[in-house]
Amino acid sequence: MNKGEQLYEGKAKKVFKTDDPELLIVSYKDDATAFNGLKKGTIVGKGVINNQMSNLLMQRLEKAGVPTHFVEELSERDTLVRKVSIVPLEVIIRNISAGSFAKHYGVEEGIVFDAPTIEFSYKNDALGDPLLNDYHALALKLATAEEIETIKKYSFKVNDVLKAFWAGCGVTLVDFKLEFGRLSDGTIVLADEISPDTCRLWDSKTGEKLDKDRFRRDLGGVEDAYQEIMRRLREHV
Numbered sequence: 001m002n003k004g005e006q007l008y009e010g011k012a013k014k015v016f017k018t019d020d021p022e023l024l025i026v027s028y029k030d031d032a033t034a035f036n037g038l039k040k041g042t043i044v045g046k047g048v049i050n051n052q053m054s055n056l057l058m059q060r061l062e063k064a065g066v067p068t069h070f071v072e073e074l075s076e077r078d079t080l081v082r083k084v085s086i087v088p089l090e091v092i093i094r095n096i097s098a099g100s101f102a103k104h105y106g107v108e109e110g111i112v113f114d115a116p117t118i119e120f121s122y123k124n125d126a127l128g129d130p131l132l133n134d135y136h137a138l139a140l141k142l143a144t145a146e147e148i149e150t151i152k153k154y155s156f157k158v159n160d161v162l163k164a165f166w167a168g169c170g171v172t173l174v175d176f177k178l179e180f181g182r183l184s185d186g187t188i189v190l191a192d193e194i195s196p197d198t199c200r201l202w203d204s205k206t207g208e209k210l211d212k213d214r215f216r217r218d219l220g221g222v223e224d225a226y227q228e229i230m231r232r233l234r235e236h237v
């Protein structure tokens with residue numbers, strides 16, 4: 001399958017048409033951004049890692065009953081996916097306090113929750129991805145009530161599967177962001193990516209951050225952290 005016209009260039013990926021109107025090619029870049037694009041940089045090798053990690057995790061999720069956009073890994077950076085119309089909601093699941101949760105509610109990072117939380121933000125860069133609840137999403141017609149229920153059900157399932165998987169790699173899944181989309185027949189599937197860019201992943205023993213927070217917070221060792229998390233994953237697939 002060959003790349004056709006470029007449809008979109010985002011912050012982390014490019015999206016291309018293919019000969020099949022139902023399929024796209026996503027191409028992962030090494031570009032890194034944070035704080036809604038205010039901080040920019042490059043993480044050498046990130047595109048390859050995010051592509052391969054996302055594909056391995058999505059295949060695992062498919063087996064566990066979560067439909068995804070994944071079709072075929074074409075090369076180190078390129079993947080064939082089912083074209084969806086993205087539901088403009090970023091779904092965030094948290095198992096442990098960190099990042100904006102800790103900031104908003106004035107608590108320390110690292111509090112383990114009794115049960116995972118879910119929150120939505122409106123995927124809209126111009127507005128800075130504001131938080132919203134189900135009622136707001138319905139009012140704005142971002143998704144139907146049935147779609148929101150499906151998205152929640154799949155998101156908690158993703159958490160169950162990935163939490164257990166990462167635990168086996170000696171990694172704690174702190175929180176992550178998911179995006180869903182509609183196939184041409186309206187079926188909801190998991191889309192976009194699951195990677196150290198979109199998840200917080202802490203070494204279970206030392207608490208060391210093995211994700212994009214190393215870039216966001218200028219902690220150093222960014223490339224090494226991406227390599228290390230991919231090495232842990234490879235050992236367990």
Ligand code: ADP
Binds near residue numbers: 013014015024083
């Ligand atoms: P951003 O748009 O936030 O800068 P990216 O650089 O990752 O993000 O760009 C990839 C874009 O492709 C995102 O807008 C994402 O929602 C979208 N996307 C991901 N998977 C699919 C898919 N299967 N079909 C259509 N669009 C997709």
Ligand code: UDP
Binds near residue numbers: 199200
């Ligand atoms: N996240 C993401 N894209 C975003 C916002 C958040 O992938 O636009 C991920 C982030 O990597 C983390 C989780 O979602 O794993 C929760 O992020 P949080 O709300 O704490 O925001 P942040 O601290 O990144 O501002």
